[in-house]
Amino acid sequence: MIGFLLFSLSRAWQGFWRNAAMSLAATATMTLMLMLLAGFWIIQAGLLASIQFVEERVEVVADLYDGTTTAQVSAITARLNEMPEVREVVYVSKDEALARYREQREAQGEDDLTQYLDSNPLPASLEVSLRDAEDYAAVTEALTLEPRVEKVKNIADTADRLVTLTNVLSTAGVALLLVIGAIVLFIVINTIRLAVLGRAEEIEVMRLVGASDAFIRWPFVFEGAMVGLAGAVITLGVLAAATDPLSRFMYEFFEILPIHVGSISRDVTLLVFGAGTGLGVLGAWVSVRTYLIR
Amino acid sequence: MTLTRPRSSRLLPWRNGHEPSADGPPDGLDSRRTVLVLSDVTKTYPNGRDALKDVDLVVPEGDFVFLVGASGAGKSTLIRLLIRDELPTRGTVTLDGDDLARLPRRRVPHVRRKVGIVFQDFKLLPRKNVRENVAFALEVTGTPRRKIRPAVDRVLALVGLTGQAEQYPHQLSGGEQQRTAIARALVHDPRIVIADEPTGNLDPLISWEILQLLLRINELGVTVMMATHDADIVTALRRRVVALEDGRVIRDEVGGGYHRAG
Numbered sequence: 032m033i034g035f036l037l038f039s040l041s042r043a044w045q046g047f048w049r050n051a052a053m054s055l056a057a058t059a060t061m062t063l064m065l066m067l068l069a070g071f072w073i074i075q076a077g078l079l080a081s082i083q084f085v086e087e088r089v090e091v092v093a094d095l096y097d098g099t100t101t102a103q104v105s106a107i108t109a110r111l112n113e114m115p116e117v118r119e120v121v122y123v124s125k126d127e128a129l130a131r132y133r134e135q136r137e138a139q140g141e142d143d144l145t146q147y148l149d150s151n152p153l154p155a156s157l158e159v160s161l162r163d164a165e166d167y168a169a170v171t172e173a174l175t176l177e178p179r180v181e182k183v184k185n186i187a188d189t190a191d192r193l194v195t196l197t198n199v200l201s202t203a204g205v206a207l208l209l210v211i212g213a214i215v216l217f218i219v220i221n222t223i224r225l226a227v228l229g230r231a232e233e234i235e236v237m238r239l240v241g242a243s244d245a246f247i248r249w250p251f252v253f254e255g256a257m258v259g260l261a262g263a264v265i266t267l268g269v270l271a272a273a274t275d276p277l278s279r280f281m282y283e284f285f286e287i288l289p290i291h292v293g294s295i296s297r298d299v300t301l302l303v304f305g306a307g308t309g310l311g312v313l314g315a316w317v318s319v320r321t322y323l324i325r
Numbered sequence: 326m327t328l329t330r331p332r333s334s335r336l337l338p339w340r341n342g343h344e345p346s347a348d349g350p351p352d353g354l355d356s357r358r359t360v361l362v363l364s365d366v367t368k369t370y371p372n373g374r375d376a377l378k379d380v381d382l383v384v385p386e387g388d389f390v391f392l393v394g395a396s397g398a399g400k401s402t403l404i405r406l407l408i409r410d411e412l413p414t415r416g417t418v419t420l421d422g423d424d425l426a427r428l429p430r431r432r433v434p435h436v437r438r439k440v441g442i443v444f445q446d447f448k449l450l451p452r453k454n455v456r457e458n459v460a461f462a463l464e465v466t467g468t469p470r471r472k473i474r475p476a477v478d479r480v481l482a483l484v485g486l487t488g489q490a491e492q493y494p495h496q497l498s499g500g501e502q503q504r505t506a507i508a509r510a511l512v513h514d515p516r517i518v519i520a521d522e523p524t525g526n527l528d529p530l531i532s533w534e535i536l537q538l539l540l541r542i543n544e545l546g547v548t549v550m551m552a553t554h555d556a557d558i559v560t561a562l563r564r565r566v567v568a569l570e571d572g573r574v575i576r577d578e579v580g581g582g583y584h585r586a587g
Contacts, residue, residue, distance in 0.1 A: 035467065049452055236448055239408065241437035241513065242465035244430075 035245070043253035046230065053226045054258065060222040061262030064215040065307055069266060069299050071211055075204040076295045082197050087118075089164040089193065092184045093174040094154040097125075103179050104157075111159055114173060116166035121158045128153040154181060164190050164197075216310060223255055223314030227322075234322045244323050251315045259311025263303045270299065357385035359419075360517045360548045361407065366416035368402050368572075376402035378572040380416070384517070384550065389543045391559045392552040393583055394569035400552040403569070404521050407550075408440055409433055421516045438466060441510030441518040441547075445525035447502045449494040449509075456481070456490040459509045466513070480508040484538060500531035507538060517548040524555055532558065556583035 047054045095104070108120045123131070129151050136143050145152070157180075159170055167190040174183045227234075230251075237247050274296070361384040368377040377399045384390055392400050405411045406418050409425045418425045421439050428436060449458050456477055463473045481487050484504040494502055503523055510518055520539060524532035536558055543549045553559060559566060560582035568576040 034469070038464065038467070232448070233450055236450060236461065237465045239437065239442055239448070240462035240465060240509065241434040241440075243434040243467075246465050246467060 035249075038246075039249040039253050042250035043257060046250060046254050047257055050226065050229055053229050054254075057222045057226045057258045058261045058265070061219055061258055061307060061311065062265045064219055064310075065262050065266040065303050066269065068211060068215055068306055069270060069303050071208060072299055072302055073295060075208060076298065078200060078204065080295075082193075082200060086164045086193060086197065087160065089167065089186070089190055090158050090160040091167055091170045091174060091186060093157045093159070093177070094181045094184075095156060095179055096181050097154065099155065099179045104155075107157065107177055107179065110177075111157070111170075111173065114170065116161055116163065116169055118160045118162045121160075123156045123158060125151045125153055125155045128155065165194050212306075215306070216313075219310040220314040220317060223258065223311065224318040226254075226258075227251060227315065227318040231322070234319070238322065247323060248316070248319050251319045252312055255311035255313075255315025256308050257311070259307035259309070260304075262311075263307030266303050266307070267300060270303075357387065360384050360386050360388075360421055361550075362417075362419040363403075363406075364417050364419070366406065366413045366418060368399075368406065368411065369414040375572050377406075377413075380569075380572075380574055382567060382574065382577070384548060386516075386548055387543070387546055388548050388550075389540065389564045390548075390550045391562075391564055391566045392550060392569065393554070393559060393566060398569040399572040400569055401521070402572075404442075404519055404552065407517075407519060408437055408442060434466070438513045439516040441507075441513060441515035443503070443506050443510050443518065443520040443523045445522040447494070447506045447526075449502055449505055451494050454491050454493050455486055455497070455505050455508075458494070458505055459512055462509050462512050476512055477508075480511045483511065483542075484508045498531070499527050500534055503527065503531075503535050504538060507535075507542070511542065511547070515547065517550060518542060520549065520551040520553075522552055522554065524553065524558070529557075536562075559583040 104122055108122065111117050111120045129145060132153060133143050133145065157174070159174070161167060161170060167186055171183050171186075174180050234247060361382070363380050363382040366377055366380040366382075367375065369375050380399075380403070392403065394400055402411065406413055406425070407420065409418075409428065412426050420436055423432070423436055425436065450461065453461060459477045459480060460473050463476060468476075478487070481490055484507055486501065486504055486508060489497060489501060494505070497505065503526075507518075507520075507523075518539070523539070524535050527535060532555065539549050539551060540562075563580045563582075565579045566576065566581040566583070567574060
């Protein structure tokens, strides 16, 4: 068994280099296809992450009547926190509301008009952020029923649009990913088939001298895996080199999107290695099958 | 004339003791052990053409058989049946006791190792030298490394290529290439060597050289079946001749010429 493994591996290695041009062409195709796959995966993941980011900021804001006591605020907050849809409740006091307003005006370079007022016209409010933007209606209703709530800002339009956008984007993303995956599969399998075809003579001789299926198949399967692994390593190398400048550019350009590079890069590494090796093995397996005993 | 092949291999003595047992010859046909029996074999290809029709053929161990006939007479089909590249539409092909049609898939390679096959176009691997080409047959069948070297040396000596062992096919003459192919066919110690037009690409002098080699191998006890167009060779040697025409055996006689006598 170990002898067989050693034989297959050494034959795979020899086969790879004896047909260097063909093997390198296959590896190059594999690399390009994996980059396409990984690139699209990253775009898709980035898009979903940004939507998530925006969605987490969907909040239902309820203005409170002046004179609402701290105890009443705590009671409302407690009731809201019991709702499964609610992620977090933040109380913004009148003073904080005023401070925020002044900050905004200053940032925009406008005069602070409130300095001419005797009292603070802004209401205290509760900012309720949601686990899921789709649940805004339930929370809005609950807030409307609270006696100390003066009015609830209507966000139905924004929330509906955002939810639709999320659904469309994630469905389209998955569909597109499947299409690209299928294209990559066919191209890689065909490239490896060509590489195997170039060795038809050798396979023919192996068959005639009585090599068993395993002896014919496994060297090619290992060779396919080598092509896949080489493609994966090159792809990941290029991606790793590109990550830093790219994310800096993204940050400078959009000034937002703190995407978790960690989890995406782990997924992409797994995807690239898995797809590369899997496609290489599958391509070789399918291609050699043609030549085995009928 | 009763030629009895010794039970042990003269070519490859280390194989001794591993001889497979086979059925005896069919009653009344021959007292020798048979290597190959075709019984009522018909092969019809999917396009409806009958490549072989009702072929009966018994080849005893140690025989030297010429298979003659025009192109398309069925020689190639016959050879493909023997290495189980094709299965007969009707009838049975028995090689060294195994009915090829009933053979489980995984046993097919083992049967192929009992057949050494030599082609007109040699089928050598261009990037391997003579020694590697011959050793390849053993490597891909899982022969332990330490046994490969002596086996290869022995067959190379037999075909007279010891001096050219490190050369590549393109450095060899046609005759030397064919001798390499014969060495590769012999290295498994086959029950039968099948040569499909082995002299087809060679000039007459070299053809005789190859034939001498096949005869010597036959003298060592290996059964040889040679398909050929070469009337001179067949007629001169006066061996057993099986003639095919339109898929039928039209003649099977010992000591015959290429063409029907008289």
